Amino acid sequence: MSSVAATTTGTPDLDIIGCEQEPIRIPGSIQPQGALLVLDPVSQVVMQAAIGDRSALADDRGAIGRPIKDVLTPGAAAVVQDLDAKVPPAGSVSLGALRTGATLHHLVAHRSGGMLILELERASETEPRSFDEVYPHVRDFLDDLQHANSIEDVASLAAREVRRITGLDRTMVYQFDEAWNGTVIAEDRNDRLPSYLDLRFPASDIPAQARELYRLNRLRLIADATYTPVPIEPVLNPKTGAPVDLSHSILRSVSPVHLEYMRNMGTMASMSISLLRDGQLWGLISCHNRDATQVGYHIRTACDFIGQVVSMQIAAKESAALAQKRSALQTVQSRLLAQMAAAGNFVTGLLAGTDDLLALTGAAGAAIVSGDTCTLVGETPSEGEVSGIVDWLAQGDRRDIVVSDSLAGDMPGAERIKDQASGLLAISISQLHDSYLLWFRPEVIRTISWGGDPRKRAELDPQGLRLHPRKSFESWQETVRLKSRPWEAAEVEAATALRTAIVDIVLRNAEERAELTERLVSINKELEAFSYSVSHDLRAPFRHIVGYAQLLKKYEGDRLTERGDRYIDTIVESAISAGTLVDDLLSYSQMGRASLRPIRIDMNMLVDEVKRALLGEEEGRTDWTIAKLPSVMGDATMLRLVWQNLLENALKFSRERDEPTIEIGATDDGNQVTYFVRDNGTGFDMAYVGKLFGVFQRLHRVEEFEGTGIGLANVKRIVERHGGQAWAEGTLNGGATFFFALPKEVEVE
Structure with a gap:
């Protein structure tokens, strides 16, 4: 020495x-x-x-x-x-x-x-x-x-x-x-x-x-x-x-x-x-x-x-010790990989074997942070504290793996979580997002015996010409705090290997999703073409059915019995309903095929036009409240159809009220405008809100309220083509509010 x-x-x-x-x-x-x-x-x-x-x-x-x-x-x-x-x-x-x-x-x-x-x-x-x-x-x-x-x-x-x-x-x-x-x-x-x-x-x-x-x-x-x-x-x-x-x-x-x-x-x-x-x-x-x-x-x-x-x-x-440790951890890792493969989603697979997840690195706790979700296993800091660790990891040099047996010495403020996370082993599981798998170890207070006080320094002689070493080698004890048990090389290797496996699974799933998306796009295009062709070709036959049925009643009505006359009326009503459905289908398919032609739209003017077209000169007994609506860039024809469907629904489902009311308003957050139509009609059960915007999805019987079940599907498709989103809130017999948010600027397709 x-x-x-x-x-x-x-x-x-x-x-x-x-x-x-x-x-x-x-x-x-x-x-x-x-x-x-x-x-x-x-x-x-x-x-x-x-x-x-x-x-x-x-x-x-x-x-x-x-x-x-x-x-x-x-x-x-x-x-x-x-x-x-x-x-x-x-x-x-x-x-x-x-x-x-x-x-x-x-x-x-x-x-x-x-x-x-x-x-x-x-x-x-x-x-x-x-x-x-x-x-x-x-x-x-x-x-x-x-x-x-x-x-x-x-x-x-x-x-x-x-x-x-x-x-x-x-x-x-x-x-x-x-x-x-x-x-x-x-x-x-x-x-x-x-x-x-x-x-x-x-x-x-x-x-x-x-x-x-x-x-x-x-x-x-x-x-x-x-x-x-x-x-x-x-x-x-x-x-x-x-x-x-x-x-x-x-x-x-x-x-x-x-x-x-x-x-x-x-x-x-x-x-x-x-x-x-x-x-x-x-x-x-x-x-x-x-x-x-x-x-x-x-x-x-x-x-x-x-x-x-x-x-x-x-x-x-x-x-030999390292090989034995590696072999034991490889067995644990194999079980985790099998669970992830069976689950399809790596998070689900890891949570299926939480004991193995902790045993892989000898940790007391773990956290899986993927997207906006944080899942905790074992003894860990709170979700908020884990989010703080992830923010600290993201702010530094992005590394695939971070190892620390003294997190308090590396991360400011980490001494507050020393009982759960004095040690940290973290692997990044995404190159694009702040997604991590983290393992934690608690503080282990240790007493170290030194051969002399290590704080004693060498000294210069009085002339300042040469150094003199320390003189005491008596045992001196130091208590070490804010440190965990060190992470072993085999444990770090096992975590690194697991990261590689997770990244492979994520990439494979992404490739499968991309391939599936490509196939779905192709199928959707084929379906749109098919529905357009079918709906277009069916319009004429239904019109013919209505026309000839009405002619039959006009010229041969005297010979018909009361039952035959009723049959003719049913044929006409059914054909008209089928024709309306075909028209709606044609409109729905056109929404996916037509190109957007965005212009600056005065929404108050557009709503007023739609309202007058629905009501004519007589506004009826409905109480209307329409706020000042911000303008946006959009396709006027398509957005007219959005307002038409929403206002028709509001009128239809509130008409049985003693005092029907419809409120139209908007909020502007700087980047997008959210419009809403609120009524006090029959409403709906929020348990079925996911069905509202689907094709042919109805929450009420056709005998109660007319309609084809395509209108809200059209609303959703148009809004999404504008880069926005549509949703609804309601209570059964307590009215409903339909929202759609549009970006202020829309790119031309």
Whole structure:
């Protein structure tokens, strides 16, 4: 862990900025337990050098500017021969051990910036001379690992084995979360250092650039937190003009702030082993020792091997857990899909399995918002509060899926609904409308134990020249509120897959509706043509029936009996009624075929003309109230028929009243005008209002009131062709009001 302390808010401050900008890849120095030589790969001449341990060299004449074969002891000739061919393009390689007098050094080489980096690390006489000496410990670890059932088991075994191999005082396995805070999930130690098990450390303890170095170089050792760095000379490479990048160096010097951090923690030596998953940093095996100590090269190699095995085990167990979770959720999803397919409408299908709907994401409540409807399932905010969430989702960048385990931190005012919706998982189910499927989780109050107060910040020294890290690592507890249980990756994937299925169903239904609409349009056109042809052709025969029946009565009436005379009258009345019906049918079919010819219409004048045509000169006993009516654009002939049908109905159904009244008025909302005709006649039952505007639909017997049942159908068709709508309100024996709304402007067809 590095030198930096974090604030719980994550706001960039002095300590974070300072460490993020520190050039830790090019520190310009090494740790003193060895020597580092920078070689030209072609000439093998030493271009730069940092000599911490002079016993690594053949003599005291220095190394810079000399061929490497002359710098090292004669026994190294075979090691450095064809050195460029021995070093791989990436990663480091061990070149064996080199003895110089009484000292032994491990030789390790890698490439950096077009140069060869040769490192000589001093070995102790007691450390293993080969990996074979350490392998029995590794083999035991591998045997025990077969019985590990969980990541926690794997971590505990790794902590135990690494401490057994290294002999260090404390070994911890440290896991990062999505915000790069780290939690100690396993620990093995003696009593020389305190326990940090289950404690959390802030993300800024290991800044981003340090995490990247952990990813590139899996193992790092600091043998003595009080060491004096050995500078690399010259600072810039004479050939490249740049400082040497030590990302893969085993002797790389570390930040002085981090060394102070170690001393504040009471650890004089540390070693870190990176745990990777899919090439990304998952966590660390972090080792500490109270006293300065050197961990042997082959021991570190064994620890590196353990780290790689643990990384693979973690990846395998996380993948297995994720696959198991996915499989369970796929079963739930299959049931939901079957229900949606059976229902035809996805909302109906989802509501048929509300338990599955919640189980798909592990939510406590859900809401389906489609068009103007909002359906709630389980523990949810109110409809109004859900509408507020939808408005917030619609106002932001439109995304197919939104995931939050802290809605109060993302949406203003959401703290009011924390008990139902501290967590939100929302999927958009329409590209055109604000339609969503939302899942909710309640607040889960948690207590987090930190390794020191994360609010403590690094401080500048009195001279303002350098940062000093925090000094306390005692357990500090924080209560976390306004957050739900986090949404798991498998749950988010399941929600995304459900969204795809819903969108597919909606699109398929839309395509089916479009195809059906196209067929209906074609059928309607055929029916209109048929009705027009039939009604047109039937007009003449009915007129002939009426005419000849009347002639028969006129010229042969004297010979007819009373019964025959009555039969003739019935034939005439029936033929006239049938002819009227045919005329109405012809008019109805023409309404769908004729083109609109919109003009500016004075509605008061039009109503007055229709009224006079119906009543003649004698207005009768009906009491008329006609308000000033706004003018609109429309087809005068068609709208005349609308008024004629409505006024005829008002007169017909109010004529039996002692004091019949008819009121005509309108309202103007700026975009459209709504006209109405109100009477105090027989009215109708609102339970049957849906039948009023249908063809041949009558709410009264033909014996009571004459008519063909087509007039109101004509009204509806004409109004809709003008882009408006027609409706009615009434009570049985309490009168009726018929409305039709027209836009002020009508487009010419």
